[in-house]
Amino acid sequence: ELYNFRQIGADTKVYGVIGNPIGHSKSPLLYNAAFKHVGFNGIYLPLLVDNVANFISTYSSPDFAGYSFTIPHKEDGLKCCNEVDPIAKEIGAISCMIRRPVDGKLKGYNVDYLGAIKAIEEALGASSGAPASVSPLAGKLFVVVGAGGAGKALAYGAYEKGARVVVANRTFGKAKELASKVGGQAITLAELKDFHPEEGTILANTTSVGMKPRIEDTLLPKPLKHYALVFDAVYTPKSTTLLREAQEAGSTIVYGTEMFINQAFVQFERFTGLPAPKQLIRDVLARNT
Numbered sequence: 001e002l003y004n005f006r007q008i009g010a011d012t013k014v015y016g017v018i019g020n021p022i023g024h025s026k027s028p029l030l031y032n033a034a035f036k037h038v039g040f041n042g043i044y045l046p047l048l049v050d051n052v053a054n055f056i057s058t059y060s061s062p063d064f065a066g067y068s069f070t071i072p073h074k075e076d077g078l079k080c081c082n083e084v085d086p087i088a089k090e091i092g093a094i095s096c097m098i099r100r101p102v103d104g105k106l107k108g109y110n111v112d113y114l115g116a117i118k119a120i121e122e123a124l125g126a127s128s129g130a131p132a133s134v135s136p137l138a139g140k141l142f143v144v145v146g147a148g149g150a151g152k153a154l155a156y157g158a159y160e161k162g163a164r165v166v167v168a169n170r171t172f173g174k175a176k177e178l179a180s181k182v183g184g185q186a187i188t189l190a191e192l193k194d195f196h197p198e199e200g201t202i203l204a205n206t207t208s209v210g211m212k213p214r215i216e217d218t219l220l221p222k223p224l225k226h227y228a229l230v231f232d233a234v235y236t237p238k239s240t241t242l243l244r245e246a247q248e249a250g251s252t253i254v255y256g257t258e259m260f261i262n263q264a265f266v267q268f269e270r271f272t273g274l275p276a277p278k279q280l281i282r283d284v285l286a287r288n289t
């Protein structure tokens, strides 16, 4: 149903997701179904890879048109690019690599943050009434909890959209370093508990706190103060303690799963140059999770 092998030929574009382990990845299912749906002549493979540099140089002829990267290869992937997008360079990790048809050079991008930012913008946009050209994040206070890969991604993404960024992190030095890069403010986790959100403030948890099995854990005070919107990058469980508390406090909530779905839309569009079949991608994921 999902593949149409009779279509594979010399013109077929080959993509793959590089990771280790890779068996759990939903990406092959998702992209193959989406390629077929829009009539794109491509195929997308799961690639169990130990050494990224060896793998990529082995396939250095323009066999692969692009790669996605997953755990633990997002940092190694960056080192194998011929060119890196400036935001991916700052984040220190890539989520995809695209081969430029003209010269075969590999360019790395990080679209993880675009996934989360897009999901947050859509959730806010739905209730703000601002013109589509202005991000609903512009001018807003945006609190990022965590300063690892995901924290950096969210902080740069929010900064790019004109938000005023606050970074809260257990290791304060990392909060300070990230905050200084996005013209923001660094706070400690203790200060986060006392933090008073102004109207319209957005809160994004990018730490693993609240993830299964320690689902009761949270870095925020209980009951939670009122934030306009709360995003949690944790998606196991889908509804975290933080998101439940946020909903009770009257905040709009955005699930961690939305980050993955939205980055799949963005990546599909980069790979194919075609608009992503959003409903199909949502359906394939819903049927397979």
Ligand code: ATR
Pocket (backbone or CB within 6 Å): 145, 146, 147, 148, 149, 150, 151, 169, 170, 171, 174, 206, 207, 208, 209, 219
């Ligand atoms: P990712 O790429 O998913 O962001 P990471 O780079 O390992 O993962 O970053 C994990 C983030 O979660 C860090 O900000 C980490 O805080 P430190 O910088 O102090 O290590 C934060 N984190 C993880 N476990 C935590 C815990 N139990 N309490 C508070 N912060 C935690």
